[in-house]
Amino acid sequence: MMLTLLVLPALIMFFVSFSQHPKAKFLLPVSSFAILLPIIELFVLPKPYAIAGSYLVADKLDTYILLVSSLVGIGVTLALLTLDKHVRVTAKAYRRFYRFFAIFWVGLTVSILANHMGIYWIGLELATLSTVYMIKTNHTRAAHKEAWNYMIVGAIAISLVLFGIILMYASAKPILGEDAMRFDLLLSHAKEIPSPFLFEMGFAIATVGMFVKMGFFPMNLWLANIERASFYPVAALFSGILESAVIIGFFRFSEIAKEVNYAHLFGFVFVYTLLTIFIVSFLIFRAKDFMRLFSLSGIEHMALIALFWVSGGTFAALLHFGAHAFLKPALFLSTGVLESKGKYRIAGALRGYHGKKGTLFWFLVSLFLLAIISLPPSPMFFSELYGFGAMIETAKHSDHMLAMIAAILLLLILLSVIFYRFVAIYQSMKYEGKEEEKKVYTSELFALVIFALCLVALLLPASLDYLRSIA
Amino acid sequence: MIDFLIGLFLATLIVALFTSRLYRLILWYSMNSLILGLLALFMGTALDDRAMLITGIATILIKAIGIPYLLKNLGAKFHFVRQIQPEIKVQYAIILIPAILVFTFYLAEPITHMIHGNANYIAISISSLFLSLLLMMEHRNVAPKIIGFLSMENALFLLGITATDGMPMLVELGIFFDLLMAIVVINLLFHNEEANL
Numbered sequence: 001m002m003l004t005l006l007v008l009p010a011l012i013m014f015f016v017s018f019s020q021h022p023k024a025k026f027l028l029p030v031s032s033f034a035i036l037l038p039i040i041e042l043f044v045l046p047k048p049y050a051i052a053g054s055y056l057v058a059d060k061l062d063t064y065i066l067l068v069s070s071l072v073g074i075g076v077t078l079a080l081l082t083l084d085k086h087v088r089v090t091a092k093a094y095r096r097f098y099r100f101f102a103i104f105w106v107g108l109t110v111s112i113l114a115n116h117m118g119i120y121w122i123g124l125e126l127a128t129l130s131t132v133y134m135i136k137t138n139h140t141r142a143a144h145k146e147a148w149n150y151m152i153v154g155a156i157a158i159s160l161v162l163f164g165i166i167l168m169y170a171s172a173k174p175i176l177g178e179d180a181m182r183f184d185l186l187l188s189h190a191k192e193i194p195s196p197f198l199f200e201m202g203f204a205i206a207t208v209g210m211f212v213k214m215g216f217f218p219m220n221l222w223l224a225n226i227e228r229a230s231f232y233p234v235a236a237l238f239s240g241i242l243e244s245a246v247i248i249g250f251f252r253f254s255e256i257a258k259e260v261n262y263a264h265l266f267g268f269v270f271v272y273t274l275l276t277i278f279i280v281s282f283l284i285f286r287a288k289d290f291m292r293l294f295s296l297s298g299i300e301h302m303a304l305i306a307l308f309w310v311s312g313g314t315f316a317a318l319l320h321f322g323a324h325a326f327l328k329p330a331l332f333l334s335t336g337v338l339e340s341k342g343k344y345r346i347a348g349a350l351r352g353y354h355g356k357k358g359t360l361f362w363f364l365v366s367l368f369l370l371a372i373i374s375l376p377p378s379p380m381f382f383s384e385l386y387g388f389g390a391m392i393e394t395a396k397h398s399d400h401m402l403a404m405i406a407a408i409l410l411l412l413i414l415l416s417v418i419f420y421r422f423v424a425i426y427q428s429m430k431y432e433g434k435e436e437e438k439k440v441y442t443s444e445l446f447a448l449v450i451f452a453l454c455l456v457a458l459l460l461p462a463s464l465d466y467l468r469s470i471a
Numbered sequence: 472m473i474d475f476l477i478g479l480f481l482a483t484l485i486v487a488l489f490t491s492r493l494y495r496l497i498l499w500y501s502m503n504s505l506i507l508g509l510l511a512l513f514m515g516t517a518l519d520d521r522a523m524l525i526t527g528i529a530t531i532l533i534k535a536i537g538i539p540y541l542l543k544n545l546g547a548k549f550h551f552v553r554q555i556q557p558e559i560k561v562q563y564a565i566i567l568i569p570a571i572l573v574f575t576f577y578l579a580e581p582i583t584h585m586i587h588g589n590a591n592y593i594a595i596s597i598s599s600l601f602l603s604l605l606l607m608m609e610h611r612n613v614a615p616k617i618i619g620f621l622s623m624e625n626a627l628f629l630l631g632i633t634a635t636d637g638m639p640m641l642v643e644l645g646i647f648f649d650l651l652m653a654i655v656v657i658n659l660l661f662h663n664e665e666a667n668l
Contacts, residue, residue: 055641118642125649129656136660147660148613155620155653156604162627162646163600170634171585178639195585 002051005038006066006113007106013077014102017095025081028098029443032077035070039063048115054182057115060470064318065248066112068325071454072240073105075447076233079333082441086336087231089137097137097231103130104237111245117165117181120249124161127242128154128213134237135230146229153222157212161249164206168253171198183252190259200264203257207269210246211306215299217276220283224295232336235291236329239298244325247305251317254310266394269310273303274407281414285421289344290335293425297372298328300418301380304387313390314471315464320383322458322467327372327380330451333444334365338429341436346425348433353440361440364448366426371455373422379458388412473517476510480629481595484602484622485568489561493546493553493614497539500618504534507625511632522640523632529647530628538621541654546614549661557609564609571601592633599626617657624650 012031016024042049048059058066080098083089089097104127111123132154136147165181172180172193179185186193193199215223227235257265280300287293301324308317338349353362371378388408395404457463480503487499511527514520546553559567575598582593603626607619624646631638 118639118645122642122645122649125646126652129649129652132656133659144660148616151656151660152607152616152620155623156607159600159623159627163630166627166630166634166638167582169638173635181639181642198582198585201582 002038002042002049003056006035006051006109009033009035009073010102010105010109013098013105017098017102020091020095022091025094025098029074029077029081032074035073039067039070042066048184051113054179054184055116055119056110056113057184058113060466061251061318062112062248064322064466064470065244066109068322068454069108069112069241069244071450072236072244072325072329075329075333075450076101076236076240078447078450079236079336079444080233081443083231083233083336085439085441086340087138089231090139093137093139097134100130100133101237103127104134105241108241108245112248115183117169117183117186120183120252121158121162121165124245124249125158127245128158131234131238131242134234135226137234138229138231140229142229146226149222150226153219154213157209160209160212161206162209164202164204164209164253167202167205168199168256169202171195171202183256186256187259190256193260196260199260200257203253203260203265204268206253207250207272210250211272211276213246214243214302215295216303217272217279220276220279220296220299223299224283224292227295227332228289228291232291232332232339235295235335236332239294239332240325240329243298243302244321247302247321250306251309258310266310269306270404270407273307274411276300276303277411277414281417284418287421288346290338290346290349291332294328294331294335297418297422298324300415301328301372304384308383308387308390311387311391311394313387315468316383316385316387316390318467318470319379319458319464320387323371323379323383323455326451326454326458327368327378330368330448331365331372333447334361334368336444337361337438337440338365340438345433347428348435350426350429351433351435352437354437357440357442357445358438361445361448364445364452366430367452368448369422369426369429373419377459379455382459473510473513476506476513477592477595477629477633480506480510480625481599481602484599484606484626487618487622488557488564488568488602488606488609491554491556493551493555493612494543496555496615496618497542497546500542500621501535501539503622503625504538505531507628508535510629514632515637518636520637522643523637525640526632526637526643529643533647533650534621534625538650538654542614542617545658545661551614552612555610555612555615558611559605559609567605568602571605572598575601593630596626596630596633599629602626620653621650 009032013028016027042058042063048057050057107123107126111120114120132147132151135143135150169180172186174194175189175192176185212219254265277300280296284296287296305317305321350362374380374384391408395401398404483499483503487496490496490499508527508531511523511530515523515527576594579594579597600623603619603623606622607616610616
């Protein structure tokens with residue numbers, strides 16, 4: 001029953017997408033709000049709560065991630081109402097977009113709630129494949145090319161994840177049998193795994209697959225190019241929902257890997273994320289359009305979340321994750337308006353807004369832009385404080401304390417480069433360029449207001465207590 | 472018999488790497504899948520595992536017959552380029568392929584000590600994965616890249632049946648479902664794309 005309620009909005013979306021009635025799309029934002037009811041019930045129910053046997057189990061972590069991704073889903077359905085006002089899209093392509101969005105949503109709900117490595121992979125693969133067509137909705141040569149690119153690189157990434165899962169399963173099968181696929185049992189028997197090397201090998205391969213999927217080294221520009229070529233709601237879905245499902249997989253796998261050999265896990269993730277942020281910070285410095293800028297910034301934040309998580313800063317990682325999941329889709333969705341006078345016009349992008357809607361729009365976008373670079377009172381400011389605190393704490397207990405402190409300092413320098421670039425871009429958007437009138441629509445503004453309220457809610461004491469209780 | 476089939480599995484993949492005609496490449500993919508299906512049937516019989524037998528039959532029906540037939544139909548419908556010359560020259564491929572095989576056996580060496588029975592099969596699965604990646608890389612056209620992706624799925628399947636004596640049935644069926652979904656998406660992508668093929 002609970003599972004039916006959770007996938008009901010997506011199913012409604014799937015069936016409504018076949019309707020040719022021009023008003024049918026207005027039903028979708030309303031129906032998407034319905035997903036909040038079962039999620040609220042999940043928050044109240046005792047954890048862990050079995051939704052579908054031992055395959056889908058809601059615990060505190062996945063309930064939180066499901067709530068965040070569902071709120072992003074609601075925001076995107078609202079912004080989709082005015083997609084045709086900003087870009088050229090045929091009615092048929094529009095309907096197909098909704099159809100694949102629905103499949104994507106089902107896949108990710110399954111993936112987030114999965115307590116089974118195989119089911120997790122199946123959900124993620126379903127979401128990956130459905131995204132391919134969403135990219136192709138934009139009928140340009142670049143979008144066609146990037147859709148194929150996503151299909152092929154995405155397939156390689158997801159195959160690496162499956163490869164890793166098979167090795168992890170093989171490592172634990174002698175003690176757990178077919179139950180070696182279950183995350184909870186793997187975690188509780190992590191220390192008894194007869195071949196830890198095999199498990200670690202599988203973990204490393206699966207992690208590389210997940211990191212490639214999020215645009216980490218060496219595929220830093222892969223995701224940015226795809227998001228540039230596709231319509232802006234696709235980028236919002238990537239950053240708010242798809243990456244949530246990928247990162248929860250990383251959380252689950254790394255929890256087990258932490259029990260198997262913490263030093264190996266930490267060293268591997270630390271070097272990988274540091275390398276990613278090193279490259280991404282310079283790419284951000286050279287970014288000349290909003291989509292690539294936000295996309296690259298997304299990679300930076302996902303790398304930070306992974307780093308905080310393995311450093312023991314679980315609370316910081318989850319707070320950072322929530323803030324990023326709301327801020328980045330909000331920025332991607334506002335790109336539809338910001339780029340309405342040209343793709344590469346950063347100067348003056350925050351000028352030319354009139355009336356209450358226009359004023360509220362530029363005010364919210366300014367707040368989001370400054371919040372993404374962790375200016376207080378952004379939740380990211382607090383998460384980075386706690387996250388870096390956790391990293392220093394880990395460094396103090398490490399055998400390589402000086403090297404780690406040096407690496408943390410390097411990381412702070414790289415983050416300053418990104419900070420400087422964002423501030424320069426914000427000033428250019430607000431104080432340079434020509435003033436050209438831009439139109440803001442109610443539905444997209446409503447989506448931004450929802451994201452702003454979610455960010456505020458994230459800082460409420462009750463929310464912070466909940467995140468601490470997960471840690 | 473299982474050793475012989477594993478050898479044939481690898482051989483079909485290596486031959487596919489040198490193929491310069493699309494329909495012949497589809498045929499080699501079909502052979503590769505057929506051998507994989509037979510392998511699952513033989514191993515399923517040896518282990519008395521009914522789930523693996525079902526998977527073997529599904530592999531033969533879907534991967535060895537269904538998908539190649541569908542790909543050939545798509546090729547005729549969307550006029551795929553049938554002359555697919557690999558970007559890597561034959562003389563270099565002859566050096567590269569054994570190098571990959573030796574490298575993967577070396578890479579898998581620590582793992583093989585930890586797996587009971589069929590230890591070398593893991594190394595062959597990993598090398599098949601790398602060879603499938605090579606197949607994707609050495610062609611510019613989309614159709615051979617798709618065959619490379621499908622061969623990669625076969626390599627993963629081989630790893631699943633050799634390293635773990637079969638994955639849970641639910642996962643196998645889910646992977647098949649995703650594969651069919653991939654074919655649907657590929658079909659949709661080909662629409663209006665004839666010029667780029």
